[in-house]
Amino acid sequence: MNKLISIICPIVFSAGTLISCGTGVQQTAIMSDDTAYNYTVNDIQNLQDFLLGKSSGGELSGKPYDLNGDNKWNSFDLTLMREMVTIPDTNSSDTLVVYFSQTGNTGKIAEYLIGLTHADSYVIEAAVPYTAEDISYQNSGCRANQEQNDKSVRPEIASPIESLDSYDTIFLGYPIWWGEEPRIIDTFLESYDFSGKTVIPFCTSASSGISTSERNIASLADIGTQLPGKRFPGSASESDVSAWLDSLELPEKQSQQKLIIDISGTQLTATLADTQAAKELAENIKSSGSVTAELSEYGGFEKVGSLPWSLTKSDQQTKTKPGDIMLYQGDKMTIFYDSNSWSYTPLGSIDNITQDELSELFGNGDITVTLTIRAC
Numbered sequence: 001m002n003k004l005i006s007i008i009c010p011i012v013f014s015a016g017t018l019i020s021c022g023t024g025v026q027q028t029a030i031m032s033d034d035t036a037y038n039y040t041v042n043d044i045q046n047l048q049d050f051l052l053g054k055s056s057g058g059e060l061s062g063k064p065y066d067l068n069g070d071n072k073w074n075s076f077d078l079t080l081m082r083e084m085v086t087i088p089d090t091n092s093s094d095t096l097v098v099y100f101s102q103t104g105n106t107g108k109i110a111e112y113l114i115g116l117t118h119a120d121s122y123v124i125e126a127a128v129p130y131t132a133e134d135i136s137y138q139n140s141g142c143r144a145n146q147e148q149n150d151k152s153v154r155p156e157i158a159s160p161i162e163s164l165d166s167y168d169t170i171f172l173g174y175p176i177w178w179g180e181e182p183r184i185i186d187t188f189l190e191s192y193d194f195s196g197k198t199v200i201p202f203c204t205s206a207s208s209g210i211s212t213s214e215r216n217i218a219s220l221a222d223i224g225t226q227l228p229g230k231r232f233p234g235s236a237s238e239s240d241v242s243a244w245l246d247s248l249e250l251p252e253k254q255s256q257q258k259l260i261i262d263i264s265g266t267q268l269t270a271t272l273a274d275t276q277a278a279k280e281l282a283e284n285i286k287s288s289g290s291v292t293a294e295l296s297e298y299g300g301f302e303k304v305g306s307l308p309w310s311l312t313k314s315d316q317q318t319k320t321k322p323g324d325i326m327l328y329q330g331d332k333m334t335i336f337y338d339s340n341s342w343s344y345t346p347l348g349s350i351d352n353i354t355q356d357e358l359s360e361l362f363g364n365g366d367i368t369v370t371l372t373i374r375a376c
């Protein structure tokens with residue numbers, strides 16, 4: 001097995017799995033001749049092409065792609081490699097492909113999906129790995145059969161993903177085991193908060209459909225929106241997966257939402273920012289129907305007041321302009337009618353309004369605003 005080390009910060013191995021330590025970190029394998037090998041995005045592409053059958057692997061011989069030391073190149077190695085070559089976070093996806101796969105069929109579909117959507121990925125692995133014997137389902141007493149026969153079994157996940165908070169859309173892939181999702185998928189579903197998220201199941205099977213597992217998924221987790229799932233045969237191609245993707249009503253294809261701000265009967269329309277805080281603001285307002293906030297005059301440039309909830313901060317030093325709506329200190333909303341430089345999290349910006357119009361509407365004192373969300 002190649003020895004993996006970090007060149008910037010230490011890494012930890014747990015049950016053969018790498019836990020990486022932050023973003024922007026490129027890590028290194030030490031080869032048997034003690035030379036260092038730096039993984040790059042090209043290695044990710046090479047291994048992905050190999051796993052998808054786009055390359056024979058011959059030209060890659062000698063590459064240190066068996067990251068988990070099981071003498072095979074497979075999707076687990078690809079996941080480890082992706083974790084090691086962390087692409088800087090500026091473009092991180094809000095879509096996650098999560099999958100569990102024991103003989104590679106679901107893994108192959110998942111890799112097509114990841115390639116097509118540029119989503120992040122996470123492979124569910126069992127803390128106690130399944131052996132070939134464990135999934136030999138012709139043997140009625142095998143581990144997988146025993147688990148499927150008991151709906152309360154929750155196999156432990158080896159390295160649970162820390163949080164799903166930064167993801168809006170989650171593709172969830174698994175093989176069908178005795179007409180249902182493997183019980184480890186139930187472990188996953190019961191471990192996270194799926195409210196406000198869109199979950200799209202997909203599976204592979206010899207012949208069984210996905211519908212029983214879809215019903216189980218809906219009953220096991222409180223999911224914001226569960227889109228119809230898709231069963232693929234093991235032989236499905238990338239174009240099959242692409243056609244399915246095209247048919248989906250994914251959140252980004254859905255109509256845009258606007259924040260409506262009512263000030264004493266005058267309604268202003270605002271475009272929401274592309275931040276987690278803005279998404280949470282919209283979800284929270286939608287679940288309440290409308291929200292009223294008292295905003296106090298401050299500094300001759302803003303009206304600021306508390307929101308009923310804390311939102312996820314991603315503060316950045318900002319010079320505001322009139323009409324900007326910012327999250328301040330995680331739980332206060334500020335609407336600017338003039339500019340100020342400070343560290344804020346963008347929530348949105350009022351459409352088509354001048355500084356003079358805003359100043360006149362806001363006046364010198366405190367104001368009461370009622371917030372609603374409208375699809376348009």
Ligand SMILES: Cc1cc2nc3c(=O)[nH]c(=O)nc-3n(C[C@H](O)[C@H](O)[C@H](O)COP(=O)(O)O)c2cc1C
Pocket residue numbers: 100101102103104105106107135136137144145174175176177178179180204205206207208209233234
């Ligand atoms: C324990 C077990 C139970 C299975 N039960 C079914 C089943 O009920 N219906 C079916 O069509 N295929 C069944 N299969 C076949 C798998 O669903 C199929 O081979 C799948 O593509 C494997 O996915 P994977 O390679 O991602 O693990 C079963 C396989 C196993 C291991």
